[in-house]
Amino acid sequence: MIKRNLLVMGLATLLSACGFQLRGTGDVQFALKELDVSARNAYGETVKDVREVLETNGVRVYPGAPYSLVLSNEQEDRRAASFTSSARTAEYELNKTLEYEIRGSKNLLLLSDKLEAQSFYAQDGNNLIGNDQEAEQTRKEMNRELIQQLVLRLQQITPQQLDQLQQTAEAKAQAEADALEAARQQQAAQPQQSPIQLPIPAQ
Template identity: 60%
Template sequence: MKRSLSGLLLVMLTTLLTACGFQLRGTGSDDFALQELGLSARDAYGETVKDVRRMLESSGVRVHGGAPYQLVLVREDQRQRAASYTSAARSAENELSASLDYEVRSGNLLLLADRLEEQKVYVHDANNLIGSDQEAQQLRVEMRRELVQQLAMRLQQLNPARLAKLEETARAKAEAEARAAAEAERQSAPTAPAR
């Protein structure tokens, strides 16, 4: 009787805490400070951009082209290489690696550029090529999912204050480069001979 009563109290307390919005730290809160974000990629119909869009939308971020900040998936790369060999000089283990280069922009200003990377190793079975290929394909899907999770964690760190500071720095850098280019052009222009 006591056990069932304490279990019931625990369920009621958990329900009450969950209803008021309480959440343990580190339990995967998907809160983003950004409420809206543009999203583009070189491969606009690829699986990665679809996964990123789903991740953002499920986290409450409105994804649309008119957002003040844009997330650009610049380059996605997948590589495979032999990690170890058998005594017959055949590949025993293969290493898969995946990387994702991304940028955060405001208009034509580059605010942030970074790269995410994942690696996995699997056993290459020469007697079961189909099984090895299926395992490699499954690992590629897992790596893509992990890259998207890494991206989510990086984007969660961006808040309007940090983005405003990044934008101010980028604008100052762009203005300094424009002044330097104008000065270089002025100095290289031929001068009229004196009479």
């Protein structure tokens, strides 16, 4: 419980210091002014909150934007962190990860990364409802932390950087296509062996 409270206090201080507010009017500056946002879980809370943060801070979010932010994978893992004297779980550790990609023209992958958050919450054997509420509150705080991490990463990205990554990705894709075509032509140019004719035994 102490660890979780310290984490929450530290996160709150960080959010306040950088001016970020998930549902407020924090002043977060993005060099990217247009972005498509999608997720494997298209109706999840995370992708909705990310869209809201971007739009609140001046980013136009729409399908067909020059670059796409894709929340490709979101996972949660829970394990027992400590036990009571009667071998019951006293505290749980929660770990959440969020993988994301930025794709450009022709759906080419420009960059990808993985964000992580960790927290703890206490388990009270005499208060099951309270345990569920505590777990849900912890999850919300961790989602907020992951989105904060994502916002900080996106703030560091400029259109010029993505343009350069797009050129690199296109050059790589073209080189791979040329290599495949050269291999295909080489294969086609090789003489094909005729089927082996087995001798027919005399009657």
